[in-house]
Amino acid sequence: MALYTLAHMYPDLMNLYGDRGNLFCLRKRLEWYGHSCSIKSYGLGDNWDCSQVDMIFMGGGSDREQELVYRDLLRKSDRLMAEIESGLPVLAICGAYQLLGSSYHSSDGKLMDGLRFFDFYTRGEEGRLIGNIVLNSKIEGKSISVVGFENHGGRTYFQDSSLEPFGTVVKGYGNNGKDRTEGIRYHNLIGSYLHGPLLPKNPAIADFYIRAMSERKGIEIDMELDDYLENYAHQQVLKKAE
Amino acid sequence: MGLGMKKLLIILAILLGKIAIWLSHLLGKQGSNFPGQVARRIYPSILRELAANINEEIIVITGTNGKTTSTNMMAAIIKEKGYSLVHNQAGANMMAGITAAFVNASDLSGRQRFDYALLETDEANVPLLLQELTPKVLLITNFFRDQLDRYGELDYTINLIKDSVRNTDIELVLNADDPLVVHFQNETGLHCWYVGFANTEYDSFGSMESREGRYCVFCGSELQYERYHYAQLGRFSCPACGSHNPKPNFCGHDLQMNPRISFKVNNIDIKSPYQGFYNAYNILAAVSVSKLLGIQDDTIQRAIAAYQPRAGRMEEFFINGKRVVIILVKNPTGLNQTLSAIVSDKEAKDIFFALNDNAADGRDISWIWDAEMEIINSPEAQIATIVASGLRSGDLALRVKYSGFDTDAIIIKTDLKNGIETVVNKQGRVSYILSTYTALFECRKILVKMQEDSGEILEKQFETEN
Structure with missing residues (x-):
């Protein structure tokens, strides 16, 4: 039995729309796989070392909160990007995803810098993109459907055409409601607008993270969980979207 | 438009609105928007017109939780006192629903007068409502995360409400224990009455419940809580800028839940068949607003004691x-x-x-x-x-x-x-x-x-x- 440590970044500031459910999901699944899991919360000003955690999760917040987080995160950004390059699993939802790009232009004319990990920007536009969303995605070579709920005013545009989206929109809006891309995928990082939360209804992605973490720890996971309820919930959203 | 024409349109709007209400009841559709929309289509200023028939005061109730219960309790107190009132029903708290409440209460001439209007409304509807009528009192129960998918983030909604009350004579009744509510005074300059609870034996000191607004709205620092009543409601202060709970004008104290609620509001004994801390807040709000309206203690006590939980x-x-x-x-x-x-x-x-x-x-x-x-x-x-x-x-x-x-x-x-x-x-x-x-x-x-x-x-x- 091994101990997995998940970092929950800024849980007090960046936790809209039940996104912490992603962590509950990973923790329980790790336990069911026979391991243990500790979730460590990091807030503004906390000292932490991203090489000491197995995975990083960060959710979305309102504009005011996002700015506080940006200032704090900028101090650690070099170290964090190096870890991402070496395969640190990261899940960044909504506002946290937007922070990974170069900038955020709010609809009232404010310009906020991003961490510049990737060459994309986000622009606030008229009308929020809200509703159930279905994607096609490739996880570990397998084509799967991904379901969730999106709710964002910002539209994200890739400037570097070699960036790989997390999925292709089947139903809903995605990054910008125009080019049918959703989110970003880079090594073991996924940035996405999908709330829901994402992982419980998409157990294949939860297990992708668990395998990525395990591989880095040199642990093999060779059992399968009973995902009847997970698949039922997944199918229920797929049917709604038909 | 001639005066005769205007009168005729008002009568027509009320008549067709009433027919639509009757039809909705017949079809078993409660809280439908249709009757209010009909009346507003025929005479767009119908709400403004009918709201002018209130003799005493219009009270608007908004916030995330407790609108319906506290409004119904206030209505019970006002009725106990023998006043007439217009009161919208739960689930019909947007413009159409509020219009329908007035149409339903009014006679066909549109000139029947009432003592009070008690209007509960969705947070996002407050600015629209205030364009058509001016309440004497606006009660804000609390701001919790709710219905975010319809309106975007909470901050946005709060700012909308703030903008809509600025430069009015509205008196605000605010929850003194909610950091997202108390700052309305500083930013609007309006006269505010605070309602809140003193320490209770049910308080916790670090519960894990989901909380909005744990950060100071003035400076962004993390608020320090001495104790929580429930959720984000409690005794808080900001270590950086010193902001803290205002002293309540109406203070709930000596709270007991066995499991039914009893407590005192500024030494008035209150007993209710309701349970749960959130209902204690609803009662406190209803009692406080009733005191502001000048209703006697014994009337308030009788009405609250007799008021039973509603359907569902x-x-x-x-x-x-x-x-x-x-x-x-x-x-x-x-x-x-x-x-x-x-x-x-x-x-x-x-x-x-x-x-x-x-x-x-x-x-x-x-x-x-x-x-x-x-x-x-x-x-x-x-x-x-x-x-x-x-x-x-x-x-x-x-x-x-x-x-x-x-x-x-x-x-x-x-x-x-x-x-x-x-x-x-x-x-x-x-x-x-x-x-x-x-x-x-x-x-x-x-x-x-x-x-x-x-x-x-x-x-x-x-x-x-x-």
């Missing part, structure tokens, strides 16, 4: 000897309160929960992950089975599963009737029926029918005070 809000049924309690849940805070009430019920029990995602429920059901569902696994909870139902039964089943609840004890029955029958037939001594808004009336109908069929007459909803 902890209403009890008896089916083949089993107690079945139905509860409306619509956001994490409400769900937390409901679950802690269920867990503290000593009987063995089963739970049915219908989760819908229609517009009136909120399309986004992710809020179930913001609630502290884990409490259902505590040893004293004694919950044998959970039936997941409604349009999003799958999501609910998952939330229960990932709280750590035994998967074999989770049953998915998407159909409401099937699900309720399943839970009522389980072994537990009590069944709790939880439902989001759009499944509530259907669930209640099923329970009424089951109670009738079981031949039991509802002899008591609540026994008299012991």
Whole structure:
């Protein structure tokens, strides 16, 4: 039995729309796989070392909160990007995803810098993109459907055409409601607008993270969980979207 | 437009509005927007016109939780005093619903006068409403995370309300224990009355409930809480800029919940058949506003003591000897309160929960992950089975599963009737029926029918005070 440590970044500031459910999901699944899991919360000003955690999760917040987080995160950004390059699993939802790009232009004319990990920007536009969303995605070579709920005013545009989206929109809006891309995928990082939360209804992605973490720890996971309820919930959203 | 023409249009708007109300009732559609829309289409200023018929004061009630209960309690107090009033019904709290309330109350001439109007309204509707009528008092109960998918983030809604009350003579009645509410005074300069609770024996000192607004709205630093009453409501201060709770003008103290609520408001004894801290806040708000209206203590005491929980809000049924309690849940805070009430019920029990995602429920059901569902696994909870139902039964089943609840004890029955029958037939001594808004009336109908069929007459909803 091994101990997995998940970092929950800024849980007090960046936790809209039940996104912490992603962590509950990973923790329980790790336990069911026979391991243990500790979730460590990091807030503004906390000292932490991203090489000491197995995975990083960060959710979305309102504009005011996002700015506080940006200032704090900028101090650690070099170290964090190096870890991402070496395969640190990261899940960044909504506002946290937007922070990974170069900038955020709010609809009232404010310009906020991003961490510049990737060459994309986000622009606030008229009308929020809200509703159930279905994607096609490739996880570990397998084509799967991904379901969730999106709710964002910002539209994200890739400037570097070699960036790989997390999925292709089947139903809903995605990054910008125009080019049918959703989110970003880079090594073991996924940035996405999908709330829901994402992982419980998409157990294949939860297990992708668990395998990525395990591989880095040199642990093999060779059992399968009973995902009847997970698949039922997944199918229920797929049917709604038909 | 000539004066005669105007009068005629007003009469026509009221007449057709009343017919539409009558038709909606006939079709069993309560809280429909249609009647109000009809009246507003015929005479767009109809609400402005009818609102001018209020002799004393218009009171608007908004906030995330407790609007309906506190408004209904105020209405009971005002009626006890013998005043006439216009009062909109739960679920009809946008412009159309409020217009329909006036149309319904008015005579055909549109000139019938009333003493008071009590209007509960959705947070996002406050700016629109204030364009058509000017209340004397605006009560803000609290701001919790709710309905975010319809309006974007909470900050945005709060700013809309703030902008709409600036440069008016409205008196604000504010929850002194909610950091997201108290700052209305500083930024609007309006006259404010604060209502809040003194220390109670039910306070906690670091609970895990989901909380909005743990950061100072003035400087962004993390607020320090000396104690929590519930959720984000409590005794707080900002270590950086020194902002803190204002001193309440109406202070609830000596709170007892055994399990029914009793407490004092500025030394007036209040007793109610209601349960739960959130209802203590509702009562406190109703009592405070009634005091502002100049209503005597004994009238307030009588009305609150006699005021019983309404349909679907902890209403009890008896089916083949089993107690079945139905509860409306619509956001994490409400769900937390409901679950802690269920867990503290000593009987063995089963739970049915219908989760819908229609517009009136909120399309986004992710809020179930913001609630502290884990409490259902505590040893004293004694919950044998959970039936997941409604349009999003799958999501609910998952939330229960990932709280750590035994998967074999989770049953998915998407159909409401099937699900309720399943839970009522389980072994537990009590069944709790939880439902989001759009499944509530259907669930209640099923329970009424089951109670009738079981031949039991509802002899008591609540026994008299012991």
